Amino acid sequence: MRFYVDYDDCLCETARAFSGLAKRLFGITVPYDKMYFFNLQDSFKLTDEEYSLLMKEGHRPEELSAYEETPGAGRVLNEWIDKGHEICVITGRPFSTYEVSRSWLDEHGLKRVDLFCLNKYGRESFYKKNDFSLEPDDYYRMRFDYAIEDSPLAFRFFDHLPDLKVMIYDRPWNRGCEVPGDNYFRCTDWDDISERIPI
Numbered sequence: 582m583r584f585y586v587d588y589d590d591c592l593c594e595t596a597r598a599f600s601g602l603a604k605r606l607f608g609i610t611v612p613y614d615k616m617y618f619f620n621l622q623d624s625f626k627l628t629d630e631e632y633s634l635l636m637k638e639g640h641r642p643e644e645l646s647a648y649e650e651t652p653g654a655g656r657v658l659n660e661w662i663d664k665g666h667e668i669c670v671i672t673g674r675p676f677s678t679y680e681v682s683r684s685w686l687d688e689h690g691l692k693r694v695d696l697f698c699l700n701k702y703g704r705e706s707f708y709k710k711n712d713f714s715l716e717p718d719d720y721y722r723m724r725f726d727y728a729i730e731d732s733p734l735a736f737r738f739f740d741h742l743p744d745l746k747v748m749i750y751d752r753p754w755n756r757g758c759e760v761p762g763d764n765y766f767r768c769t770d771w772d773d774i775s776e777r778i779p780i
């Protein structure tokens with residue numbers, strides 16, 4: 582089997598880190614449980630300038646390398662790899678973060694997963710198009726059996742794979758979203774994901 586695994590808020594606690602960063606930068610207190618919008622500008626009620634600064638600061642290597650692992654992520658992925666399955670981490674981070682993102686995976690016992698940067702969210706205001714290594718055409722040639730993703734904005738990248746089973750990693754910003762089909766399953770944590778994928 583081949584797995585698509587999202588990076589931020591599936592493998593690591595990115596939103597919690599951004600919550601801390603918003604407090605440090607702007608004195609804004611929005612706890613993780615109150616982050617109802619995937620777009621952090623909406624969750625934190627930031628101006629365009631503040632949002633731009635938050636994204637720039639949040640993608641500094643020092644910040645990215647300090648993210649906490651989501652409990653159980655490394656253990657479950659390694660169990661699947663041990664059974665012969667293939668893991669592709671497909672992140673919406675820009676390619677400029679590839680090296681630090683790769684290092685984080687290596688340091689968290691995930692040397693055996695592949696990492697690709699895909700422009701999932703069209704953040705052209707922060708990054709140039711060619712900052713992303715995986716172009717949509719390349720991505721659409723890839724095939725997956727299972728996907729783990731937290732962002733409703735990324736679900737459109739699964740439309741071409743009708744047999745794909747998508748595990749929605751439960752987060753405050755996806756609780757209100759419409760589940761696109763009966764091949765989507767809401768999962769509370771990595772133990773839940775592991776139990777729902779009997780391989």
Ligand SMILES: [Mg+2]
Binds near residue numbers: 588590732
């Ligand atoms: Mg994510």
